Amino acid sequence: MKIRNNILKYYLKNCIFINGTAYAGKSTMCKMLAKKYDLILCGENYGLDRLLQIITPEEQPNLSYFKTMKDWQEFINRTPDEYLAWIMGNSREAADFEIAELIRLSGDKRTIVDTNIPLEILKQLADYNQVAIMLSPQSLSVDMFFERDDEEKLFLLSQIKQAADPEKTLQNFRDCLAKFNSQEIYDEWLNSGFFTIVRNDAETDTRLETVDALARHFGL
Known part of the structure; x- marks a missing residue:
């Protein structure tokens, strides 16, 4: 069964999307805009518990990877x-x-x-004023990955320390992050044709200005 894009687009007309690279402020902006303008918030990994109940390795092999992988050493050494x-x-x-x-x-x-809906799909299902792209330099996405004190990253770091060669494994994982945050992929975001905001550093607090810019773009 295939549902035509014009039908999906109609039923998604009340949705506004923020996508882009890590450490660009996407989650923060979604939360601030939702609170300020009384929007339904679908934050990072929304509906994950429901998703995990639905997926199967046959239909969703990538989403099912954590069920099918040998162990965490396999994950961090890809x-x-x-x-x-x-x-x-x-x-x-x-x-x-x-x-x-x-x-x-x-x-x-x-x-x-x-x-995390891919650009090519967003272009088919949402208008220009429904999408914003937020970008940060590769250095933020890679170098600051383990600086966030959250359970996921602390767990990955603990697994890396258990590797046969922790330094080699850490470098490999950083290379994986760099691959996903490459200049080529960054340029795809930057040249997507959607409204784009670039975060050039992690020191300056531009949250209020960014909220205002996004609100104008989304027509809030």
Whole structure:
């Protein structure tokens, strides 16, 4: 079964999307805009528990990777090309779920989405004023990855320390992050044709100015 794009676009008309690179402020902006303008918030990994109940290795091999992998050492020692293919595969497979979930959630109320839906799909399902791209330099995405004190990153770091060669494994994982945050992929975001905001450093607090710029763009 295939649902035509014009039908999906109609049912997603109340959704506004923020996508882009890590450490660009996407999650923060979604939360601030949702609070300020009384929007439904679909934050990072929204609906993950439901998604995990639905996926199967046959239909969603990338999303099911954590069920099928040998162990965490396999995960952290994949090549950069393998890591990139997995990340891209996750985005494509999750897009089906995101679209279905957003149709269910958005209804008649505007909804802001911290999304990973690929650019080529967003271009088919959303208008210019429904999408914003937020970007940060590769140095932020790679060098600051383990500086966030959250459980996921602390767990990965603990697994890297258990590797046969922790320094080599850490460098390999950084190479994986760099591959996903390469200049080529950055340029795809930058030249997507969507409204774009670039975060050039992590020191200056530009949250209020960015919220205002996004609100104007989205027509809030």
